[in-house]
Amino acid sequence: MHNRIAALFLCIGMLLCLCACNDGHASPETPSSTPPTAHTEPSDSTADSGVVIQPSSSANDLQNPQGNTSATAPTDRHSGVQQNPDTQYLVGHILTNRQLQIYNRIVAAVQNYEQEIDFPNCKSTDLLYAFSAANKYNPDLFWFPTQYSMNWRRTGYTLTLYYPYSIEQIAWMSDKLQNAVNDLLTDLPSGLDAYATELYLHDRLVAATEYDFNYRTNAFNAYGALVDGSAVCEGYARAMQLLLHKSGLECLLVNGTLDDEGHMWNIVKIDGQWYHLDPTLNDSDNRRSHAYFNLTDLAISADHTIDRQLSSNVNEIPLDLDFNLPIPVCGEIAACYFVKTNSMIFTDEHLESVLQTKLNQKQYTAGDIIELGFADTCSLSYPAAGSPAFTAFENRISNVVFAAGYYKFYLTGIPGSKGFSIRIG
Numbered sequence: 001m002h003n004r005i006a007a008l009f010l011c012i013g014m015l016l017c018l019c020a021c022n023d024g025h026a027s028p029e030t031p032s033s034t035p036p037t038a039h040t041e042p043s044d045s046t047a048d049s050g051v052v053i054q055p056s057s058s059a060n061d062l063q064n065p066q067g068n069t070s071a072t073a074p075t076d077r078h079s080g081v082q083q084n085p086d087t088q089y090l091v092g093h094i095l096t097n098r099q100l101q102i103y104n105r106i107v108a109a110v111q112n113y114e115q116e117i118d119f120p121n122c123k124s125t126d127l128l129y130a131f132s133a134a135n136k137y138n139p140d141l142f143w144f145p146t147q148y149s150m151n152w153r154r155t156g157y158t159l160t161l162y163y164p165y166s167i168e169q170i171a172w173m174s175d176k177l178q179n180a181v182n183d184l185l186t187d188l189p190s191g192l193d194a195y196a197t198e199l200y201l202h203d204r205l206v207a208a209t210e211y212d213f214n215y216r217t218n219a220f221n222a223y224g225a226l227v228d229g230s231a232v233c234e235g236y237a238r239a240m241q242l243l244l245h246k247s248g249l250e251c252l253l254v255n256g257t258l259d260d261e262g263h264m265w266n267i268v269k270i271d272g273q274w275y276h277l278d279p280t281l282n283d284s285d286n287r288r289s290h291a292y293f294n295l296t297d298l299a300i301s302a303d304h305t306i307d308r309q310l311s312s313n314v315n316e317i318p319l320d321l322d323f324n325l326p327i328p329v330c331g332e333i334a335a336c337y338f339v340k341t342n343s344m345i346f347t348d349e350h351l352e353s354v355l356q357t358k359l360n361q362k363q364y365t366a367g368d369i370i371e372l373g374f375a376d377t378c379s380l381s382y383p384a385a386g387s388p389a390f391t392a393f394e395n396r397i398s399n400v401v402f403a404a405g406y407y408k409f410y411l412t413g414i415p416g417s418k419g420f421s422i423r424i425g
Helices: 005-019 087-092 097-111 124-134 167-187 194-210 222-228 235-248 281-286 348-361 388-403
Strands: 038-040 050-051 116-120 145-155 156-162 251-258 261-270 273-277 292-295 304-306 316-318 369-374 411-413 419-424
Touching: 087 156, 097 116, 097 124, 097 156, 124 156, 167 194, 167 222, 167 235, 194 222, 194 235, 194 261, 194 281, 194 292, 222 235, 222 411, 235 251, 235 261, 348 388, 388 411, 388 419
Parallel strands: none
Antiparallel strands: 038 316, 050 145, 116 156, 145 156, 251 261, 251 304, 261 273, 273 292, 369 419, 411 419
16 A cells, blocks of 8 residues: 655655754765654754755656646635534644644645745744645645645745646646536435445445556545546545545544555544544455444554554654544444444354344345454454464354355455455355
8 A cells, every 4th residue: 555645754854854954964865874763843043954855655657847837726626624524623633723824824825836835933843734734634635745845944934835737737637526526426315314425425436446556646646536546545545535525524534554554544523423434445456345434443453553643732753654643533333334234243252143144134146245344342353364263264154154045155355354245156
């Protein structure tokens, strides 16, 4: 899994710290033998210096603009704190008043394709924090800069933005993205509650999107997922966030790791409670499922690792990992897919009884899918194929399926996850 946030802030913190060193001439390509561990504020006595930062995990496929601003900037593509369903959480839990001002200035600049912004009397940590919030809370701004430079002076910073698309590209891409979103929302059945809305949009997204192993520029944003039908985890997550925002539902982005690789997914708010949602893994290897649909912190941590969270009063930026803005606790199960479908296994011993109940509900035909999930209170997770645990697990399933009169089935799931599927043969 790929996401750009890791390289983004790793490079930002390292290079800013290097620029504040006494000699002021350290090269990012030739770090010292004892590299810094964090970026902290330059002291007032530090000499003026500048540094160019180009953080991108896929820099080779990015297109730097040529400074052409003759076309009309996409000012009608509104975003920002006033239009964002996450406003209450963003203002109440993420940003200080000063950071909120910086956030709004960055969002307005991106909306208008501005390429240089001055932030007088601004701390670098406030600027980086607000920039991260702007990047994570505005999925409609698919052209959000993937590269930028910060030039420090005694009175503040100048932020130069390098966009992945030209202003002409953004204009026609915005229309295509808006049409794709409108088509999905127009098809949304009326009268759905928050959970049903989330489920419908999730299922439409994973059905129409494939994982982009070429890692093209579009794959990292909502445009790639919703228009091209091809994205990496970041594109899936941003598309999911955009669709839920347009439906009036709160949805955040989460940075973390999966199998020791950078990964991104969502946290959504349903009926007042927060849940983890990973649309990418629900579309894993074209096995569309709901194994990662509205999970608790404990359930998602079975195979995901959430990156460190930094609060708004942070005075240093870590260099060795991605970080999250503060994210809410996800501890409820009421809107978990397996609870909603009576498919949750709460204890190890209930595996057979829950499956038996599902088999009794209807007559399944070849190709029908039964999805089951393990609660936090259950020690079971989906085992790796070929392992002794998988053999034992498969035997338990086969005893119930065969006793119900079915003679062929297939198990699918991601090893370590809290959900799996049984396809009747």
